[in-house]
Amino acid sequence: MLKTSKSITLSGQSxxxxxxxxxxxxxxxSDNGSSNITSSVMNQELYDANKTEVRKDLADFTSAVYEVEDQMNAEATTDTKE
Incomplete structure (x- = not known):
């Protein structure tokens, strides 16, 4: 039996x-709203010199992921009320 699922992928670069x-x-x-966030350092020297900015970018990216999760949850709630 084939079971399929739908997911949304977000990507960002610092x-x-x-x-x-x-x-x-x-x-x-999109089935259960669970998410997985990963980050990779591509340039260690620049990361070490700019940790504050890169960490802010990661926090901003995480916030963007949460916004999508919340939108999906709101849509799912609306769908179940109809």
Whole structure:
């Protein structure tokens, strides 16, 4: 039996100038709203020199993921009321 699921993928990059320092990815399962956020440092030297900014970017990315989760939850709640 085939079981399928739908998910939303978000990606982001923390940049210093034109250089990518870190990569962020999130996968949100639309069936149950669970999410998985990962981050990778692409340039350790730039990361070490810009930790505050990169960590802020990760916090902003995480907030964006939460917004999508909340939207999905609101839509699911609306769908079940109809």
């Amino acid at each position: 940049m210093v100038g034109t250089n990518q320092v870190s990569n962020f990815s999130a996968n949100i399962n």
